[in-house]
Amino acid sequence: MEKPKFKTVQEVVAVGEGLPERYLHEPTSEGESQPLNGAVPEMDIPAIDLSLLFSSSEDGREELKKLHSALSTWGVIQVMNHGITEEFLDKIYKLTKQLFALPTEEKHQCDRETGNIQGYGNDMILSDNQVLDWIDRLFLTTYPEDKRQLQFWPQVPVGFSETLHEYTMKQRVVIEKFFKAMARSLELEENCFLEMYGENAIMNSRFNFFPPCPRPDKVIGIKPHADGSAITLLLPDKDVEGLQFLKDGKWYKAPIVPDTILINLGDQMEIMSNGIYKSPVHRVVTNREKERISVATFCVPGPDKEIQPADGLVTEARPRLYKTVTKYVELYYKYYQQGRRTIEAALI
16 A cells, blocks of 8 residues: 655755655665665676677677677676667657756646556655655656556657657667567577567656765665566666666676667566576665766566466476566565565566
């Protein structure tokens, strides 16, 4: 049951009454022995050329190997030559900045309603002791088109809705190619994952804004979690770091690589790959001086789809690790706010 909504972070900052205790984070889980704003090493992940993954040349085979290696160790890669122009991505960044710079009353016209994840504001508060993330966000279902709740789509900045529609269609091309490339990298029939993902798969876009934070050592932008999606496409801030991934109990920062889209796998892809490919735990740390933005698109299998390890990846040497799951995301949100990993419920 959702608790009463809290004011947005931008409103907390504007009031100037100091930092509410609801945001103070006590280290509890793995990988949190390092201070929240402590220096961390950069992760060593490749930039993959999406256009090469379908080439039968030596370069193409090499690129598939790089994809396999990165997804089985990190579960995250940068994608270049993805077919979306730098100018268009710049437009997305610009509109996101303009959106969060609007007057408060303008943004409140898209307010999230109680019990609904879509809209502007902050995430649901499900318990009285839930630590709040230092983030304001606009969350919109963008595909299928009949699932859009247009009352939450901003009328300003001008062109926001039209550009988001166009971005959604461009992303669909990238998503289809990426699912096929993952299947090829595991020597499966190339439509194997796409068929499980389904034609009614859902795309949710989330526009994130992290204001400067007075206590980056104690306050987190987004708490540690793995995604409940199959895959997530992310446009990280082009100038300000903050996104970090957990590997072997240590945090690593994601590099900023111009003109790439960062793709990380979600739990449902880890299940489909029978655990060969990883759904990484990640978080966003805050910054004392600078605001930060990002745009994430969560690609979620159709609600009618049964998600299970692909047949070709279950062998005597590597038995099946996961049960068949449906409507995984419904379970996910409950686990996420409790700081638990949903995928553990899917293990055999």
